[in-house]
Amino acid sequence: MALGPRLDLRQSQSLVMTPQLQQAIRLLALSNLEIESFIAEELDKNPLLESAGAAEDGPDTSEAAEAPVGERDEPATVDELVVSGSGESALDLDVNDENLHQDSSADRVGMDGGLGLDGIGGGSGEIGEGPDFDSFAGADLSLHEHLVAQAGERLSGGDLLIAQAIIEQIEETGYFFASLLDIAHRLGAPLGDVERVLGIVQTFDPPGVAARSLSECLALQARDADRYDPAMARLIDNLDYLAKGNLGALRRICSVDDEDLSDMIRELRAYDPKPGCRFGHGDRVEGVVPDVFVGRRGGSWAVELNSSTLPRLLVNRAYYLELSDGAQDRQSKAWLSECLASANWLMKALDQRARTIIKVASEIVKHQDGFFRHGVAHLRPLTLRAVAEAIGMHESTVSRVTSNKYLSCDRGLFELKYFFTSGIQSADGGDAVSAEAVKSHLKALIAAESAGSILSDDQLVELLRAKGFDIARRTVAKYREALGIGSSVQRRRQKALGGTDRPPQASGWR
Incomplete structure (x- = not known):
């Protein structure tokens, strides 16, 4: 076989993203509080952007951003909210991370206006980089x-x-x-x-x-x-x-x-x-604020965004016309056009972000209906892929949407990631159950034991199988340790001393 140089033609497809699209995708991973801080910075940078509250103080010369789904007077039902953006104003934020390629020669309009990569991600173009929000924190209780x-x-x-x-x-x-x-x-x-x-x-x-x-x-x-x-x-x-x-x-x-x-x-x-x-040393960590609210509405569930942490943006086009008429040099007019383009893009990105979050949260609520009605024992196994396939998006997008975001319902405040759990096969061959549901039953069994009848891991396995959970002994031990519950020897010694069943708190000391 002869070896030598040769030329081949190959055809392939890849997604090349502009800096603005990269920025829009990053916005998906931010919580409402982080978005609020980001918007505050953009209001300072862009003279054409203003909040709805500030606009109410003067004459109505602004064009409001399209109200995102979830900011209406009444909460929307699950069926109403499973919609996607369409038309020219919609941004396609559904991107597979494996196919990402940066467009170094792409049009960078908006970066100098504050909406490029330097806006929240530092100066790097790495997609996986998260924003540095240390500067957004105040002083914590020391x-x-x-x-x-x-x-x-x-x-x-x-x-x-x-x-x-x-x-x-x-x-x-x-x-x-x-x-x-x-x-x-x-x-x-x-x-x-x-x-x-x-x-x-x-x-x-x-x-x-x-x-x-x-x-x-x-x-x-x-x-x-x-x-x-x-x-x-x-x-x-x-x-x-x-x-x-x-x-x-x-x-x-x-x-x-x-x-x-x-x-x-x-x-x-x-x-x-x-x-x-x-404890902090003078650095405050902001408390958790829900990004999504879920409440009963008749026989179904209403899902809406927490609009109290999302200021409504306006583009002051009258101010743009006033400035453009007064600007004489080409550089000033170019800067003003960039500001307008950046403001319009930001409103589109925020609107599509809101729609995407509602779409993902609504699917989670549909799948975990038993949890919202009856509690953690009815939590079902759920994966990112299952949600992604149900709403027609890639699981990378679902992962971004569920990062750093919290859902508030009648049962408390939960991170969206909480609803994604592995499954345990049912002992009777029925549907698999969530690992969190198994942990709930395990905790209840141990809480009910008396000082004279401490349950071993083998006994816990048998009791759980009687409840319909096909689970191994090592899995019981793993779940017990994850719950902070000691072994049967530890619990027997503790109850013999008359102590409570308080588990030791985990730490990093090894």
Whole structure:
């Protein structure tokens, strides 16, 4: 076979997107609060854009954006909302990530006007990059503020002054390394009172705060979880053996067998060695605000967007005509045209985003009707692909729409991703059930057990099969750990000590 250069002609198809289309697709992944911040920036950049509230103060010279579905006076029903944009104003935001190619030579109108890649995604053209919203955050409740609030609720008089002095010396990680004697001298208080108040502060939230060592921090968390028995106390006092991996010595010191020691070490690793780090240091994290509301409307469900976080935009065309008549040089007129094009594009993108979100949310509500009517036990298995096929879109689009967005209903506030769960085959050969439904039944079985009849994982398997769930023992153990519920040995020891069934909180300490 001869080897040599040759020329071949090949024909292929790929999606080449302009920067504006890339930006429109990115808007799908933003929550309503993030969109609100983004719109606020665009209002500052583009003189032709204004909010509906600002326009009401002056004469009506603006052209309003087409009201997105979900901003009507009455909520739309599920059937009414499963619609797609059409006509020239519609943007096709249904894109498969695998076929994306950037158009480096494409028309970049609007980028300098604030609606290009630099608007929310930084300067890069990477499709997978998310916006940096750290700058949108304000100041969060700090650890010191959290502790001072608790001290004000539980202490008064001289004890409150001592507690405040102690809290001032607590590190950002939650540890207290200051001298109690120095605090006593500075306040003119007995050392015994300072030590007593420190003990009270150590009972504050988060568990483990104001500890003077790692051992004390872990011991405080074990006490808070009602798991500080003599064996656990000896384990915490001998952490150096654990660090060296000398498990034989720990078994002898704690007087436990291999299974108990393994459970104790697993509990210990669930504690947080730096409890203060979960609090901000002056950086506020905004609370979760629902993006979609679901409510009853007769025998069906009404789905609508949370329009309170979506300001209605207007394009002031009268102002555009006024500026265009006054602009003389070509550069000014080109900039003004870009501003107008960017404003029109933004309204189209926001309108299509609203329609796409409603379309996806409506399909989720249709599929999970049992959950909204009867609760988590009736949650059905659901995948992105199933929703995508039902609404005629690609699953990459559904993934974007359901990212960072929350749905509010009578049963509470849920992330849209919550409704996508794996399935467990029914023991009687019927329809598969959601993993979340199985977890709900598992939690109920464990909550109903008494101190004298702790259920093992094998017994839980049999009880769940009796309920129609064909599930393996290792799956039961995985779900139990995901729920923060200890093993049968842990629960038996805990109930023998008279503790509650409070699971240890997971942390990153390993």
